[in-house]
Amino acid sequence: MDDLPSLAEPNPMTEEKQRLEQQLWNIANTLRGKMDADDFRDYILGFIFYKYLSRKMEIYANEILAPDKLTYDDIKEESPEGQEYLEAIKAEALEALGYFLKPSELFYQLGARGNADGKSKFILDDLTKVLNNIAQSTMGTDSEEDFDNLFEDLDLTSSKLGKTENAKNELIVKVMSHLEQIDFKLEDSEADVLGDAYEYLIGQFASGAGKKAGEFYTPQQVSKLLAAMVTTGKEKLKSVYDPTCGSGSLLLRVSKQVKEVGKFYGQEMNPTTYNLCRMNMIMHAVHYRRFDIKNENTLEQPQHIDERFEAIVANPPFSAKWNPDAVINDDRFSAYGKLAPSSKADFAFVQHMVHQLSEDGNMACVLPHGVLFRGAAEGHIREYLIKDKNYLDAVIGLPANIFYGTSIPTCVLVLKKQRTHEKDVLFIDASQHFEKVKTQNYLREEDLTKIIDTYRERKAEDKYSYVASLQEIAENDYNLNIPRYVDTFEEEEPVDLTAVAQELKGLEKDMKSTDQTIADYCKELGVESPF
Incomplete structure (x- = not known):
């Protein structure tokens, strides 16, 4: 180090x-x-x-x-x-x-x-x-x-x-x-x-654990972003929940954004990481009565199913495999009429979190970009969340290679059951705003501040953010791919063909002069000229 x-x-x-x-x-x-x-x-x-x-x-x-x-x-x-x-x-x-x-x-x-x-x-x-x-x-x-x-x-x-x-x-x-x-x-x-x-x-x-790192730790700058999203407009939280809590870093980051968190809830499938999360809570002086961390598979064995949470943050494993057969007739999923494919559990985690979100709650989760545009069952779930429930509040595109163990570009979805801005969805393209540190891309403080300010002020900015009406999203068949809404196309400088022609003539003249110089040297040396 x-x-x-x-x-x-x-x-x-x-x-x-x-x-x-x-x-x-x-x-x-x-x-x-x-x-x-x-x-x-x-x-x-x-x-x-x-x-x-x-x-x-x-x-x-x-x-x-x-x-x-x-x-x-x-x-x-x-x-x-x-x-x-x-x-x-x-x-x-x-x-x-x-x-x-x-x-x-x-x-x-x-x-x-x-x-x-x-x-x-x-x-x-x-x-x-x-x-x-x-x-x-x-x-x-x-x-x-x-x-x-x-x-x-x-x-x-x-x-x-x-x-x-x-x-x-x-x-x-x-x-x-x-x-x-x-x-x-x-x-x-x-x-x-x-x-x-x-x-x-x-x-x-x-940072040194490669692919395994994603199982237990969310990079600090991403944690800050998610925490800011779910605490916007709030000074105290009754509860915060992370269904894939890893080492608990996301939960603890939320507590730094507000004056008080009543109780921390989390679930983690890996026993070693589950132990690490409990230790991390205690090391941060969170009293044992103020946290409830469980060790089980969240999708198949949810441990807090009767609870509803004011803030939910998550960085679920990207496109993990899961068993939809284990949740047939489950209230978390049945209303949608479709289940996420067994090869990609991304929307299964979203559906689970939406089910656990309180009516006045905020939810922010990191997901791979594919959730924005993949079709079939995922397209159906996406449409249900936007058209039928109107829960989607914002879509934020992040730079590639900011997570340990994977270089794929990711996004943040922000969802609320009671939205202030009911007729539109905010899109932010922050994918080009970062600093490269060694082999990893990194969101700087100014990059985070720009995202958070744009979200809180809900402002449109050329080539960075756009407020799309629900009608526009419907016309795009509920495809949320960010370039459909935020135009980042950079026009190239017009080419002056007259200047280019003059430059080529100059180059041709220089080449003839160079050829003649080489031919003269060859004559002096008594060798055959290539020209």
């Missing part, structure tokens, strides 16, 4: 965040070379999360013990008095934090035991037990589902860590020792420096 970019203006909070990001990435590189990117991502993020839980537990326990002039370190776990303290602290911690750790189970205690007297001591068994105890501490409580199997991808017995038990132990102790030297500054409840740094690490892993 290159060094982080320098700041244009000093900003203590930003500088602190960048410093922490660099420190964490350097520690992540301790594992680089030992295993592939996906694996060392799971280990480093898991250990950062364990340290975070430990530090939160210690801070909370110290607050409870402060009136008794004690710290959590002072508790003798085996004494009757210590047991009494631990029971009282556990009851409060499970309610406030959602989990419990004893003093001996804290990150720094394990790290110290592993590095006693400057020598690496064996702690893998103890560490495995502690990670299991975190989940077990929640059993039978409201937070059980939120902490269940959170550390299942952190396999301390894996040969990826080393060939022998001692080699594995040495690597883990080394990573923990490096992490212990970093102050997460969790006492500052106003700052979310660590949460942002954790998000940064997830993005760094995504």
Whole structure:
């Protein structure tokens, strides 16, 4: 990874965040070379999360013990008095934090035991037990589902860590020792420096993960765009939902656009990514009662089907295969009279989201360009959404190659059930507004601002945006291909044929002169001239 970019203006909070990001990435590189990117991502993020839980537990326990002039370190776990303290602290911690750790189970205690007297001591068994105890501490409580199997991808017995038990132990102790030297500054409840740094690490892993990256991470600039679309005109949200939530980056981005989000809902099919999403929520200080993330196939096993959401954002897997037979007579799809083809689930996700959208809600999702013009069942669904329901509010064309793992051009569809502008649809062609960074195209802040301002002001701009009437869209047979509405054709400069003719005459004269020069040289050298 290159060094982080320098700041244009000093900003203590930003500088602190960048410093922490660099420190964490350097520690992540301790594992680089030992295993592939996906694996060392799971280990480093898991250990950062364990340290975070430990530090939160210690801070909370110290607050409870402060009136008794004690710290959590002072508790003798085996004494009757210590047991009494631990029971009282556990009851409060499970309610406030959602989990419990004893003093001996804290990150720094394990790290110290592993590095006693400057020598690496064996702690893998103890560490495995502690990670299991975190989940077990929640059993039978409201937070059980939120902490269940959170550390299942952190396999301390894996040969990826080393060939022998001692080699594995040495690597883990080394990573923990490096992490212990970093102050997460969790006492500052106003700052979310660590949460942002954790998000940064997830993005760094995504940038190097190739095709797999799309399974768990939406590029930050796209997240900002979708979040702006669904929060336009709103300062607070009762709920936000992502049916393909990955690492949760989209959900968390929405929360940065408004003053308050009541609750976060998400569903993710991949178990590893599901764990990552829950960790990401907790690392951003989202209380366990304020998020509900499920691990299931959204199209076939929707887990929040009775809920309706004020904001929905999504970056579904592009043109994924699915099983329409599994949803026959499903209320999400039956009104349309057609199902998305089994080879392309794009509109199935749209139909699912529309079903879950509240009457006053906003929805924005990223899809491949094909959804704008493909015919057959997809054309029928598109027509139903526009002609019968009038839900489509805007179509935004994005540049190609802005997503990890795919170079295809994409678009954003914005839908609402109660539209202010009922007689038209806004089209924006932002496909040519970007910066190329290495091998990836990137939406700059000015590009995002232009899209968002154009959407919010609903303005037409030559070669960039157009407000199309529903009549125009109907005349185009509900084909939404953006060039049908936004004319980006650039006229070529007229050719001055007289000037071209004069230029050709000049070239011919120069060629004759050059030919004669070559012929003279050939004569001097006594060789046959080519002319």
